Amino acid sequence: MIPSPETLPHTVSTEPFDPDLKPVMTAAQERWYRASPGRIFWWRLCRHRLAVISAGVLALFYVSILISEFLAPYGSDSRNVHALYAPPQAVHLWHEGQWVGPFVYGYEYHLNMGTLRRVYHPDTTLIEPIRFLCHGDSYRFWGLVDSDWHLVCPAPDGTLFLLGTDRLGRDMLSRIIYGTRISLTVGLIGITISFVLGITIGGAAGYYGGWVDSLSQRLIEILRCFPEIPLWMALSAALPVRWSPILIYFGITLILGLLDWTGLARAVRSKLLALREEDFCLAAQLMGASPRRIVVRHLLPNFASHLIASATLSVPHMILGETALSFLGLGLRPPITSWGVLLNQAQNINVVALYPWLLLPVIPVILTVLAFNFLGDGLRDAADPNR
Amino acid sequence: MISYLVRRILIMIPTLLVISVIIFTIIQLPPGDYLSTMVAELQARGESIDQGRLHFLRETYGLDQSPVERYGHWIAGLAHGDFGWSFEYGMPVRDVVGDRLLLTVIVSGATVLFIWLVSFPIAIYSATHPYSWGDYTLTLIGFLGLATPSFLFALVLLYLANVLFGLPIGGLMAPAYQDAPWSWGKVLSILSHLWLPVIVIGSSGTAGMIRRLRANLMDELNKQYVVTARAKGLSPTRLLIKYPLRLALNPFIADIGAILPQIISGAAVVSIVLSLPTEGPMLLDALRSQDMYLAGSFLMFMAVLTVVGVFLSDIALALLDPRIRLGGGVRR
Numbered sequence: 155m156i157p158s159p160e161t162l163p164h165t166v167s168t169e170p171f172d173p174d175l176k177p178v179m180t181a182a183q184e185r186w187y188r189a190s191p192g193r194i195f196w197w198r199l200c201r202h203r204l205a206v207i208s209a210g211v212l213a214l215f216y217v218s219i220l221i222s223e224f225l226a227p228y229g230s231d232s233r234n235v236h237a238l239y240a241p242p243q244a245v246h247l248w249h250e251g252q253w254v255g256p257f258v259y260g261y262e263y264h265l266n267m268g269t270l271r272r273v274y275h276p277d278t279t280l281i282e283p284i285r286f287l288c289h290g291d292s293y294r295f296w297g298l299v300d301s302d303w304h305l306v307c308p309a310p311d312g313t314l315f316l317l318g319t320d321r322l323g324r325d326m327l328s329r330i331i332y333g334t335r336i337s338l339t340v341g342l343i344g345i346t347i348s349f350v351l352g353i354t355i356g357g358a359a360g361y362y363g364g365w366v367d368s369l370s371q372r373l374i375e376i377l378r379c380f381p382e383i384p385l386w387m388a389l390s391a392a393l394p395v396r397w398s399p400i401l402i403y404f405g406i407t408l409i410l411g412l413l414d415w416t417g418l419a420r421a422v423r424s425k426l427l428a429l430r431e432e433d434f435c436l437a438a439q440l441m442g443a444s445p446r447r448i449v450v451r452h453l454l455p456n457f458a459s460h461l462i463a464s465a466t467l468s469v470p471h472m473i474l475g476e477t478a479l480s481f482l483g484l485g486l487r488p489p490i491t492s493w494g495v496l497l498n499q500a501q502n503i504n505v506v507a508l509y510p511w512l513l514l515p516v517i518p519v520i521l522t523v524l525a526f527n528f529l530g531d532g533l534r535d536a537a538d539p540n541r
Numbered sequence: 542m543i544s545y546l547v548r549r550i551l552i553m554i555p556t557l558l559v560i561s562v563i564i565f566t567i568i569q570l571p572p573g574d575y576l577s578t579m580v581a582e583l584q585a586r587g588e589s590i591d592q593g594r595l596h597f598l599r600e601t602y603g604l605d606q607s608p609v610e611r612y613g614h615w616i617a618g619l620a621h622g623d624f625g626w627s628f629e630y631g632m633p634v635r636d637v638v639g640d641r642l643l644l645t646v647i648v649s650g651a652t653v654l655f656i657w658l659v660s661f662p663i664a665i666y667s668a669t670h671p672y673s674w675g676d677y678t679l680t681l682i683g684f685l686g687l688a689t690p691s692f693l694f695a696l697v698l699l700y701l702a703n704v705l706f707g708l709p710i711g712g713l714m715a716p717a718y719q720d721a722p723w724s725w726g727k728v729l730s731i732l733s734h735l736w737l738p739v740i741v742i743g744s745s746g747t748a749g750m751i752r753r754l755r756a757n758l759m760d761e762l763n764k765q766y767v768v769t770a771r772a773k774g775l776s777p778t779r780l781l782i783k784y785p786l787r788l789a790l791n792p793f794i795a796d797i798g799a800i801l802p803q804i805i806s807g808a809a810v811v812s813i814v815l816s817l818p819t820e821g822p823m824l825l826d827a828l829r830s831q832d833m834y835l836a837g838s839f840l841m842f843m844a845v846l847t848v849v850g851v852f853l854s855d856i857a858l859a860l861l862d863p864r865i866r867l868g869g870g871v872r873r
Contacts, residue, residue: 376559381806381843391828392570477690478810506700516693523688
């Protein structure tokens with residue numbers, strides 16, 4: 155890349171000045187100067203190591219939602235009535251100094267009559283080896299193909315609850331894997347809605363100016379005054395109870411997207427206000443292009459990378475919003491499984507004290523939110539021409 | 542300054558009116574009303590309700606009027622302190638709410654203070670030692686605060702506070718003071734309970750504040766006048782306080798407007814988890830049982846709190862920055 159001025163030695167050349175001298179560039183410099191903006195954007199992004207790692211993590215998560223059924227050891231609703239509130243089972247490799255391969259110890263449990271709690275202990279005589287690529291609970295892959303292949307399964311007649319079970323004896327790990335599907339798409343659909351709204355409203359405000367602009371600015375100011383979560387609560391409480399879970403899901407994403415567009419609209423507007431004075435915009439107008447075509451085809455691409463960065467930064471906001479709503483019981487409802495719905499079981503302090511593994515769905519939430527934030531930061535830095 | 546104040550107040554009035562229309566529409570959205578929910582519940586239990594009584598109730602609560610008429614009544618009532626009738630509690634909303642509004646203001650105000658007190662020194666440290674280990678660690682902690690859902694953080698902190706320090710669980714004051722009139726003991730009790738919700742609610746806003754202040758301060762520190770001052774031999778602390786810090790302070794005040802809605806909205810969720818006697822838990826109940834006037838006045842109050850908070854931050858900003866009070870208009 156380009157060497158920074160501090161690293162160059164300070165020299166004064168005694169050679170006579172030749173006005174026809176052409177600067178000689180190294181191959182790397184040549185490549186840099188001839189690269190397209192998109193390529194430079196990509197190079198800058200790759201230099202941001204945290205952003206690349208985050209992108210990798212997110213890609214893994216999103217690929218996992220394609221094959222959730224295969225990855226989860228159990229079905230999302232398979233119950234084991236002998237293991238209610240069972241603690242996580244640890245994976246062992248050696249049994250009494252002998253190599254066995256990955257296995258878990260079976261549960262030995264009794265009811266504590268004093269506290270009426272189920273107490274589980276690993277039973278070191280019960281060795282339950284984990285099977286890989288095996289037949290387990292049957293499922294309908296994407297609701298189309300019947301299958302029962304799983305990446306990992308418990309031993310026949312054994313259990314494999316790596317993250318414990320919930321009140322009904324359902325495997326937490328499997329449910330988290332299934333919940334990923336809903337939680338990650340809520341943000342994407344929500345951001346699409348807010349993107350469309352933001353670009354349309356911000357674009358109209360910035361391109362036309364005048365009363366359209368002042369009207370939309372007032373509207374944005376008012377919407378920004380609203381505390382978000384209470385408004386989301388009120389809106390989702392207004393969703394009819396009779397709706398099917400899928401409709402509720404779309405309703406919630408719509409609600410999440412409906413309030414989020416203001417920041418985006420402001421960004422689009424301020425950029426458009428400057429760009430519409432440029433000559434190429436006038437040229438397009440003279441050639442008879444429609445306002446829509448000018449905005450979408452000629453103006454928006456000028457700051458598309460900015461838009462993508464700010465969209466990335468507001469996805470985690472929506473994921474957290476869905477989690478909070480579902481946690482309060484106002485968002486998604488079972489049988490839909492999302493991370494927020496899973497956390498709904500962890501509503502009181504007894505859970506933290508007695509069954510702390512029910513809090514585990516928070517870890518993917520934190521990971522996703524962090525990854526989106528780091529990736530968004532990286533994209534924003536890469537899109538900034540002043541760096 | 543006076544003309545700026547007047548203009549600012551004049552903007553506030555239509556803003557609040559539009560907000561009240563939006564809120565009224567939202568609380569009207571659910572199909573049916575409180576009475577029909579109640580009738581359905583009674584029927585489900587196999588009880589019947591006298592039609593005459595139902596009609597009487599419908600009339601007294603104004604449920605038979607058109608939405609526009611009801612909005613007129615509601616907004617006229619709001620204007621002179623009558624918030625309507627709570628169906629759930631069978632009392633005027635004002636009596637149900639009690640000092641919850643005041644407690645909400647206290648919690649939100651304390652959170653703003655907390656965010657300032659915490660993010661100020663951290664941001665200065667991060668900006669003066671950029672890309673150091675301390676900077677990275679503090680940034681990471683800030684990001685974690687941003688990424689952890691506040692309700693869970695509240696639960697875990699509550700549990701730890703109880704196990705490690707033996708603190709009582711939940712609430713904003715000792716149970717003895719719950720319905721007692723205001724006294725010194727009550728104030729002290731509230732102060733000793735306040736830190737937990739304030740930390741939890743503040744954790745999400747602090748990260749953003751630190752990052753903005755750090756970015757602003759770093760921009761200032763790179764400017765020529767700082768180099769000049771340093772070359773003239775000003776000590777680093779004095780230099781920092783005398784010039785760049787003052788300039789970087791502007792967004793610090795202006796940001797209240799941006800983080801206040803966030804704080805109030807975070808406070809609603811956290812107070813539900815911690816069962817604080819603020820608006821959050823009651824808003825949730827009111828929304829669930831379609832107690833529309835109660836829910837409406839809570840939403841309205843939260844919006845008013847935000848608008849007033851933004852107004853105050855704008856005035857503080859105008860006092861600080863002559864460009865704003867002379868130039869007209871509010872720039873963030």
